Amino acid sequence: MDKLGINLGYFLFQVFNFTVMAILLYAWAYKPIVRMLENRKEKIAQGNEDARIAAEARANAEKDAAKIVAEAQAKAAQTIREATERAEVAAKDVRAAAEAEAAKARDGALAEIGEERNRMLGDLRGQVAALAIAATQKLVGETLDEKRQHALINEFFSGVKSGKVVVLEGADVAGASAEVTSALPLNKDEQEAVKANVLSKMGKQATVSFRVEPAILGGLVVRVGDKVLDGSVAAHLEGLRKSLK
C-alpha cells in the first residue's frame, strides 16, 4: 500500500485536520452565518407578510374608494337629472308665461291699433261727408236741406234708414251670432240701432259684433251663420255694372 501512498500517519493527519477545521469553521463561520441566514429569511418572510397586508389594505381602500366614487357619481347624475327636469319645467313655465305675456301685449296692441284706426276713420267720416256734400252741391247745383243731406250721408255709410237696417228688411235670418261690417265705424246710436234691429230678428240671446271694412264703400254687410246679407254700396255698384253690360 505504500506505493499507492496510503500511510496511516498522513491519513490520521487528514482526519485530525478535518476535525479541527470542522470545529473552527463551526464556531467562526457556520453558526453566525446560519443565524444570519435565518434572521434574513425571517425578515424577508416578515417583509412579505407586511407587503401582503399592505396590498390587502390597499385593495380594500381601492374598493371603498371605487364604491364611494360610484355612489357620488350616481348621486351627481341624479342631481343633474333632477336639475335638468326642473330647469326644463321652469323654462317651459317661463316660455309659456312669456308667450302669454307676448300674446296679451300683441292683443292689446292690436286692439289699440284697431281702436285707433276706427277713431281715425270716425274722424274722417265727418270730413268725407262734408266733401261729398260739397261735391254734390257742385254737381247738382242746388243746395239740399242741410239736415236732410247729413241724414242721407249717414244712411249711405251706416245702411240704417230711420232706425231700421236696410239689408234686413224682409230677410229671414237665424243664428247665434251676427257680424256687421260697415265701411266706416258706426257711432253709438247707430250701433245701438243696428244691434236692436238684428236682435229683434234673431232673438235676444244672439251676440252682435262690428267690423270696419272701407272696401265695401258704404252700407252694411250682415253675416249670420253661413248667410251673408250684402247691402254694401260696392255690391250695388257691382250689380249696376253687371246690368249695364
Add this chain to the structure above:
Amino acid sequence: MNGIDGASFVEGLKLLGAGIAMLGAIGAGAGVGIAAAGGVQAMGRNPDAAGIIQTNMILGMAFAEAVAIYALAVALIIIFVG
C-alpha cells in the same frame, strides 16, 4: 523477442492488464450518460421538481460512476502495487 527479459515481459503484461481493467469505465460512462439524459429530460418536463431530480440524478450518477472507480482502483493497484 530479442532483448526482452522475463521481468520486462511481466511489466508489460501488467500495464496491459491495467489498461484492460479500465474497460470497466465503458459501462460507467454509458450509465452516467443515461442518468444525465434521463435527469435532463425529467427536468425539462417538470422544471418545478428540478431540485429533487438533480439530487437523485447525481446520486444515481455517483453509483454508476462507482464501477469506473473500482476499475480505476484495480488499475492503479496493478500498476503501482502488484
Add this chain to the structure above:
Amino acid sequence: MSSETKPKKRFHIKTTLILGLFALGIYAAFIGPSILKPISPVVVLPAEPTGLEISGFPITNTIAATLLADIVLIILAISAFRFYRKGGEVPKGFLNAFEAIMEFLWNTVQDSAGKWAKRILPVVATIFLLIFTANMVKMIPGFESIGHLKQVHEGTGYAPVALVRMGDFTLWTIDKGQPIEVVAAAGVEGEAAAAEGHGEETAVAAGEAPCTACEVVPAFRGTATDINFPFALAFITVLMTQVYGVWAQGPKYFEKFFQFKQLVNGGPFGAINFGVGFLEIILELAKILSFGFRLFGNIFAGALLLSIIGALTAVAVPAGLYLFEVFFGIIQAYVFFLLATIFLSGATVSHGHEEHH
C-alpha cells in the same frame, strides 16, 4: 471604474498581453534553449516529503497544500466571524462569495435533512469547503512545479543548472537538454532544492552540488492527489453516518445491519434478509472506497493530464485545461458534499419498518 469608460482600449491591452505571453511560451517551448523546455513530470502516487518536519512528523507536499487551504479557510472564517459579530448584513468581496456558498450549502442541507440540517451542516459544509478550497488553491502558479531537487535512483534524470547565485542561496533548474540515464540505485542524494515549471523553470538550492541526475520534488501538490485526503474524508463521512444514525434512532439503527428479528420471524426469507443485512455492512465499506477513489481519481487524472499536456504543448491548451480543472474542482466538491448530505440525512430517518422481501 475608469477602465469601463474605455473598454476598447482595455481589450487591446489584454489582447496584446495574451498574444505576448503566447509568443513567449512558443519561444520557451520550441525555439529557445533547452533549459527553458518543459519536462514531462514524474508520475508518483504517494505524497513526497518536503524535507520539513514538525516534531518528527514529516510534512509532505500535499500536507503543505492542505495547510495552505486551511489558512485560506480560517482567514475567511475569522473575517466572517468578525463581520457578523459587528452586526454586518451585506458582505463584500470574498466574504460575499463565501456567504453565497454557505447559503447554497445551507439550503441544500435543509432541503434533504429537514430539522437535522443544523447538526449535519458542520460535517458536510466542511467537506465541501475543504475540497473546494484545496482544488482552487491547486491552481496557484508554482504548485507542482517549484520544490527541491532529488537524486534519481532509477530512470531518467536531468542535469542541474544554476540560475541565480546569491551568497549561500542558489536557484537551480534542470536542463531538458542533458538527460542522464541512471540504471542502478547508486548515487548520493542531494539535499538541494530545485523546481521545474512549464516553461519557466526555477529551483531553490542551499548547497553547492545538489545532485547529478535530478528530478523535482514539488513543495506543494494538489491535496486531493494524495490518496489519504479523499479517504480520510470518506472515512469521516461513513463514520459520521453511523454516529448520526445512532444519534437519531438509538440502538435501533444497527437493526439495519443485524436483522435478528427477520431471522426469527421472517421464515425462509428471513434468513436471506439477515444475509442482506451483512451486505449493508459491505456497502458501507464500499462507500469509503468509491467516495475516496472518485475524488482522488478525478483530481489526480486532472493534474496528470495538465502536466502531460503542459509538457507537450506548453502554449494555450493548458489554459483551457485549467478552466476545465476549476470546473471539475467545483463539481467534485459538490458531488462529495451532496452524497455525504444524502447519506447523513438518510441515516437520521428510520429504516426499521422498510419492506424487505
